[in-house]
Amino acid sequence: MRIRLFIICCFMTGIAAMATAQKQTDKPWCGYTGKSPWFSWYQQNRDQIALDRGIDTVWLYVPVTLHLVSDNAGNGYFPLEQSMRALCEMNEQFSDAHIRFYLKPGDPIRYLSNSNWYQHDYTAGGEMIDQNWLPGRLNIFVVDDPAGNCGYSWKDAIVMGKSCSPSGNTTWAHETGHHLSLPHPFVGWEGFEWDYSEPAPEEIDGHPVEKTDGSNCAFAGDGFCDTEPDYLQDRWTCNTDKRSNDLQIDPDGVAFRSDATLYMGYSLDECQARFTAEQMEAMRSNLYDEHVDYLQITQPLADIDDNASVQLLSPIDSQTVHYNNITLNWQAVPGANFYIVEVGLAPGLSPKFFTQTVYNSTSVNITGGIPNNRVLKWRVRAFGEWDVCHVNANVQIGIFKTKNLTSTNDLESAILTELSPNPVAGGTPALLTVTSAESMDVKMTITDASGRVFENRNIRLGNGENRIELPTGNLDAGFYVINLHNEKGNFMKRLVVTN
């Protein structure tokens, strides 16, 4: 009953009061103040709760669904591999608490295309959560602008900003800490300007102010005795001792510096490194009670072998395929659920012509967007719902050639060409590489857009690779058409000459 009451309370409480967020550098703070009703109940009863449960260090496994949000046109999704990396780092940050996050089997990722959610105010953010929230898992939304914050925790979900989610961030852990009931160590000071050269008052915004002597730690501040007093409500840098540069003075007149190592504080990400034992105990108690529906498994699932790589089956070894109907096949990797498939030019598969995330399948069919007459490379990287840390250290690259295999133009299906550089600077020769399946004679012409002929020569192609140099000294900047033709047919390639 208490749980239901709390949820209703959450939805009815004002946005400014419940929204919680962590700011990074230029981002403004959120308006969170106080403690959640569940947390207040917990602090009054934690001794009894600890007595009832005893010492408990079993691992708690929390399922997650990632809601990756783009604009209306489908642009701007936080990349899946970045999301996996963020979850992987969060697992490291929660490992002392024996809490591990994994993607909800069968429902790991939802892609949402909505510009009003991609960059939102609290009204649109609330609508986004209400319309997409799923029971029985931690719902993490990743957007471009979460109401001007780095992230926030609200309506039993957390919302993260892409720009505050790089490698090494602590924002995901901070917001998840809020989700699992933790207040800021400086609770009560949120939004309060204070002259820190003055002794702090006994009370701030209705919360007793925590003293350095520990006399009121059990109920003042965040109510944890293993988090020290902290009154700093704006983002702050730490010194080499991981303390605040700002001195503060407690109500008894004792000066102190804040502990910068706490994920729940507002020190910069690079200062933060831990939850305290009491914070961890509160989060675990929250999981056992308010979020008990998360605890669906008690044993770890299957990891992906650290050295596992996806074995490509076809097309490989420069096999020729029809350019707008290509089926890529690979071998399943044990423990993997999704695969990111990419096709592009070498090196680095750039430019990339195709990227797709495939779920629980080991093949993909491509029917457009791939250029004809090219040598292309492809790769597949494996990811797991359980093993969010797999880094794909060894990735196999497959090579194939594209042709128009349905063409009645025999020349087009007999040769493969590469033209580089293209565009070419005027005066610099371009190189046309023609790979031919047979020996034959062709006539090559180069014309401009108006049909004026600049070159006309006969070329003998040998079986295999033929390299033809194209001088550009007599060509003005513009577009040119290179045409190869003989009795088999006709083949055209466009050349761009720049100044």
Ligand SMILES: [Zn+2]
């Ligand atoms: Zn916060």
